[in-house]
Amino acid sequence: MKIKEIKAKSIITKSGLPDSDFVINPYVGCQHGCIYCLDGETLILMADGTTKLLRDLKVGDKIYGVRKDENTGYYYYEVTEVLAHWRTRKPAIKIIMDGGIEIVCSSDHRWFSTRGWKYTLGRMSGRLRRPYLTKNNAVHGIGKLITTPQESDLYMKGYLSGIIRGDGLLKSYDYSGRRRNKDIQYQFRLALIDKDAVIRAHNYLNKFGIKTNWFKFKISDGARVDGIRINSKSSYRRIKKLIEFTSESEYLRGFAAGIFDAEGTGGSDSSTIRILNTNAQLLEFTKKSLRNFGFHIVDDKPNKSTNCKTIRIRGGLGEYIRFFQITNPAIKRKMVLKGKQVKNSFKVKEIINLRELREMYDITTGTGTFIANGLVSHNCYARFMKRFTDHHEPWGEFLDVKINAADLIPKKQKEIEKYKGKSITISSVTDPYQPAEKKYQLMRGILKNLIPLEPNLCILTKSDLVLRDIDLFKSFKKLVAGVSLSLLDDNLRKEVEPFASSVERRINAVKELKKAGISTFIFISPMFPELTDWKEIILKTKNFVDEFWFEDLSVKRANWGDIKEWLADRHPKLLKRYGEIYFPERRDWYDMYLKNMEQQIRLFCEENKVNFTIYFHHQKSLA
Numbered sequence: 001m002k003i004k005e006i007k008a009k010s011i012i013t014k015s016g017l018p019d020s021d022f023v024i025n026p027y028v029g030c031q032h033g034c035i036y037c038l039d040g041e042t043l044i045l046m047a048d049g050t051t052k053l054l055r056d057l058k059v060g061d062k063i064y065g066v067r068k069d070e071n072t073g074y075y076y077y078e079v080t081e082v083l084a085h086w087r088t089r090k091p092a093i094k095i096i097m098d099g100g101i102e103i104v105c106s107s108d109h110r111w112f113s114t115r116g117w118k119y120t121l122g123r124m125s126g127r128l129r130r131p132y133l134t135k136n137n138a139v140h141g142i143g144k145l146i147t148t149p150q151e152s153d154l155y156m157k158g159y160l161s162g163i164i165r166g167d168g169l170l171k172s173y174d175y176s177g178r179r180r181n182k183d184i185q186y187q188f189r190l191a192l193i194d195k196d197a198v199i200r201a202h203n204y205l206n207k208f209g210i211k212t213n214w215f216k217f218k219i220s221d222g223a224r225v226d227g228i229r230i231n232s233k234s235s236y237r238r239i240k241k242l243i244e245f246t247s248e249s250e251y252l253r254g255f256a257a258g259i260f261d262a263e264g265t266g267g268s269d270s271s272t273i274r275i276l277n278t279n280a281q282l283l284e285f286t287k288k289s290l291r292n293f294g295f296h297i298v299d300d301k302p303n304k305s306t307n308c309k310t311i312r313i314r315g316g317l318g319e320y321i322r323f324f325q326i327t328n329p330a331i332k333r334k335m336v337l338k339g340k341q342v343k344n345s346f347k348v349k350e351i352i353n354l355r356e357l358r359e360m361y362d363i364t365t366g367t368g369t370f371i372a373n374g375l376v377s378h379n380c381y382a383r384f385m386k387r388f389t390d391h392h393e394p395w396g397e398f399l400d401v402k403i404n405a406a407d408l409i410p411k412k413q414k415e416i417e418k419y420k421g422k423s424i425t426i427s428s429v430t431d432p433y434q435p436a437e438k439k440y441q442l443m444r445g446i447l448k449n450l451i452p453l454e455p456n457l458c459i460l461t462k463s464d465l466v467l468r469d470i471d472l473f474k475s476f477k478k479l480v481a482g483v484s485l486s487l488l489d490d491n492l493r494k495e496v497e498p499f500a501s502s503v504e505r506r507i508n509a510v511k512e513l514k515k516a517g518i519s520t521f522i523f524i525s526p527m528f529p530e531l532t533d534w535k536e537i538i539l540k541t542k543n544f545v546d547e548f549w550f551e552d553l554s555v556k557r558a559n560w561g562d563i564k565e566w567l568a569d570r571h572p573k574l575l576k577r578y579g580e581i582y583f584p585e586r587r588d589w590y591d592m593y594l595k596n597m598e599q600q601i602r603l604f605c606e607e608n609k610v611n612f613t614i615y616f617h618h619q620k621s622l623a
Contacts, residue, residue, distance in 0.1 A: 003436060006400045009060040011408035011446070012419065013081045013366045020458065021422040023366070026442040027430045028059050028084055028400035037090050037360035038372055039104035043145040045371035047079045049324030049335035050148040054361045054372070057085050059400065065367035066112070066140075066342050066376050075112070075140070075342040075376075083429050084364035092354040093120050095133070097346040099318070100144050103373040106360060110378035112140045112369070114345050117378060121351070129583055138345035141375035142337075143318030146325050154250035156204040158289075161243035161251070162258020163201055165282055167192060170239060186236035191217035191227025197261040200330040202228050208242060210235050245285065252289040257327035259286050266334035271320040273313040274300070283311055293326050295319060317344055318374075342376060364429055399436055406445025409453070416453055423456040431500075433463035447472040460484060460523060462500040464509035470516045480546070481513050482521035488533050488540070496528075496566070507541055514544035525551035525615075527597075529581055530574055535604055547611040550601055552594060555582040 006028070015023045040055030047062035057063070065080040090106040097103075107121035111133060122132030133139070149155070164170055168190040175183040192198050202212055205228075212228040212235075219225055230236075259282070264275045277283050287297045290313065300310040313319055317340070324335050363370060363379050370377055402408075410416050426432050432443050447469060450457065459466065459473075459481040466481060473479050483506045487493045490503045501509070514520050522545050524534050538548060555563065567575045581593055594616050605612040 003399045003401060005403045006059070007404045008402040008408060010081065011402065011405045012410075012424070013083075014078070015366065015423075015425060015428065019423060020425040020428075022419065022424045023428040024405075024424060024426045024432075024446060025083060025428060025430050026402055026405045026426070026432050026446060027434065027436065028402070037088055037106040037362045038109060038377070039092065039358060040087070040361050042103060042105075042361075042372050043147065043374075045142070045145060045321070045374075048332040049321060049337070050328055051145050051325055054363070055087070057082050057361075057363060059083065059085055063365065064337060064371050065365050065369035066371075067367050067369075077337045077340050077342065078367055079338055080366040080370070082363050082365055085361065087359055087361045089357050090360045092356055092358040092360075094350075094352040094354055095120065095348065096350040096352070097139065097348055097375070099346045099374075101141070101346055101374055103375065104354070104358065105372075112342070112376035112378070113137045114140065125585065133348055133351060135348050135350070138347045139375045140342050140345045142321050142344060142371065143346070143374050144322075145371075145374045146322065148325050148328050149250075149253070151254075151328075152250050154246075154248055155254035155257075156207065157242055157246075158251035158254025158256075159258040159261075160201060160204055160239075160254075161245070162255040162260070162286075162289075163197060163262045164188075164190060164239070164243055164258075165279075166259045166262025166277065168201075168262075170236070170243075172236065184233075185231065186233045187229070187231050188212070188236055188239055189217070189227060189229040191215075191219075191225050192262070193219070193225050194261070194331040194333070195226045196332070197330040198226055198228055200261075205239070208238070210238055210242075247288075249292060252292045253327055256286065256289045256293075256323075257329045259289075260323075260327065260334070261329045261331045264329070264334065266320075266336045271317045271337070271340060273320060273323050274310050276308050276310040278308050280309065283309055287311060290323075295323065346375070399434075401436060401440055402442065403440065405442045406449050409446060409449035411449070411452075419453045419455060421454055421456065423458065424450070424453075425458045425460065427460065431461050431463060432459070433461040433465040435463075437463075437465055443469055444472065447475075451475050454478075462497065462506065464501045464505040467509055467512050470513065470518065473513075473518050474516070480519040480521055482523060482545075482549075483507075483510055484523040484525050485537060486524065486526055486528060486532055488536055492531060510541065511544045514546075519546050521545060521547045521549055523549040523551070525549065526553035527551065528553055530577060531571070534601070538604065538608060538610060542608060542610050545610070547613065548605065549613050549615060551615045552597070 011024055012022050015021055038054055040053060042054040043051040044054050044057060045064045046052055047064060052061070059082055061082045062079055063082060064077055066075045067078045068075050092104050093107050094102060094104050105120055107119070109120050110117050111120070113133065115137060116131065118131040118133050118137065120133055122130040168188070170188050173185040173187070175185060190198060190201055205212055210230070212230045215227055215229055216224040217227040259275055260273070263277050264273065266273065275283070275286055290297055296314040298312050298314055300312050302309045313323060321337070365379055368379060370379060410419060426446070437443060454477065456478040457476050459479070462484055473481060485503065485506055486496065488503055493500070493503055510520050510522060522537065522541055524532065524537055527534060527550065534550070564575070567578060581590065584590055598614055598616060601612065601614060
């Protein structure tokens with residue numbers, strides 16, 4: 001295994017897991033062997049509204065995904081983090097949608113359609129029976145994404161023109177005859193609450209050889225904001241020359257970004273771009289700039305009390321996102337997509353088998369979703385920590401160690417309050433106590449720095465190394481620790497988890513945790529039909545386990561090809577049985593199998609008076 005030390009940008013991320021507000025993953029290394037893949041040229045919607053190619057994403061990047069509100073059942077856009085990124089080769093399928101959207105993906109990729117999550121390809125019956133896309137379906141999304149252009153010299157000039165004309169001061173003052181015969185003062189000043197825009201203007205001016213000075217500017221409410229200024233005649237004239245109007249497209253693109261940073265709003269309650277100003281000539285040039293890129297502009301009713309006029313871009317969410325992708329303003333907070341309901345959808349026009357292998361990529365994110373070429377897409381995220389192998393696929397032969405993980409835990413009181421009392425799971429897509437932890441001891445630092453947050457902490461592992469940190473566990477008022485366990489036969493365990501702790505060592509770890517006064521659980525996951533002796537696991541451990549969790553082996557999310565190959569090699573007699581369970585002739589048979597299994601678990605747990613939680617299909621069923 002190739003181990004690399006990295007410095008992460010953040011360590012506590014929002015969770016998509018049941019009963020967990022946040023997750024911490026000290027390592028990057030996922031062993032799912034996921035089958036959901038997309039072409040590397042796929043555009044991904046970043047958190048700042050720009051786009052990046054899927055192949056160029058990096059772990060730690062902030063992007064947009066969606067999350068389901070369990071109360072309403074609706075999905076909403078949310079910023080999430082890239083937790084893992086890898087490549088593979090798959091047969092390529094092209095999907096052509098309304099709205100000019102095209103995307104190349106694997107047959108197993110899943111899309112959020114208006115009728116639920118669906119695979120790219122599937123069948124009505126047989127082994128590949130599963131929900132799949134047809135021409136009768138529409139897929140949710142925001143609309144066609146475009147590559148955000150690079151910042152050219154003309155773009156920079158346009159940006160400076162927009163922001164200086166919109167919110168800057170560039171003026172000369174003639175005081176001749178007062179102190180001396182000729183006394184003309186030249187002033188340039190730009191100060192905004194959002195420092196990012198001022199920094200960009202400062203850097204652009206510097207690129208054109210105009211040096212500015214930083215200062216603190218007092219605004220109307222008495223607060224001081226950062227600004228830049230200069231008062232030389234030569235600089236004044238050079239700036240005036242630099243921002244002269246021109247009709248070149250790149251200049252217009254930059255101007256739209258600059259005037260938006262100066263005078264625009266993104267709409268906190270609606271996906272609407274508005275730009276306001278009292279200068280009618282400036283607004284007309286803004287309209288010209290936007291119309292150059294095909295935007296439909298309308299005038300809002302003027303504000304009579306301020307004599308301020310407002311223009312607005314029409315077209316809904318698709319045009320809203322397109323504005324940010326084309327113009328790329330500096331003030332990212334104005335791009336408000338988080339929390340907006342997923343509504344728009346685009347009809348499938350054609351699905352084409354390209355009959356060729358292509359290099360493809362996939363990612364793991366905190367929400368289990370991302371926006372691919374404008375469509376809501378699923379990724380390989382193990383929604384409830386489902387791991388049945390440690391090093392199963394080639395891409396899983398690496399491990400990134402977040403050596404600065406402990407330092408990223410909030411220490412300032414204001415930041416601590418955000419997480420205080422919240423539920424945090426360690427970990428969701430990796431094992432916090434995998435072998436590398438013996439050397440790096442990341443968990444020691446993480447746990448020490450988490451104590452002031454007073455979280456409701458959940459620790460899940462496959463390793464008895466967890467016992468090392470019992471002393472720190474006792475510092476938490478609310479902490480539960482446990483292990484995942486699929487099989488009691490250690491020879492079977494070695495077939496699917498060759499590098500994890502033995503069954504005996506895992507069970508002993510839970511026993512020792514309980515002796516130390518720690519609340520414990522055993523996560524029986526994944527449950528391999530005919531192989532997972534879950535009843536025996538309960539009987540053997542119930543005296544020192546506070547709760548048992550159950551999760552089925554979901555072939556929709558696991559690598560069926562690898563499982564099938566494993567069964568054929570080691571357990572050929574079970575191959576037919578697995579086919580009957582996961583690919584039955586009738587669609588309702590699998591549901592009947594799960595309901596029967598759930599009933600067995602309920603009865604057995606109630607008879608043995610043990611606490612339990614069932615996670616089948618990732619729909620929580622409480623005892």
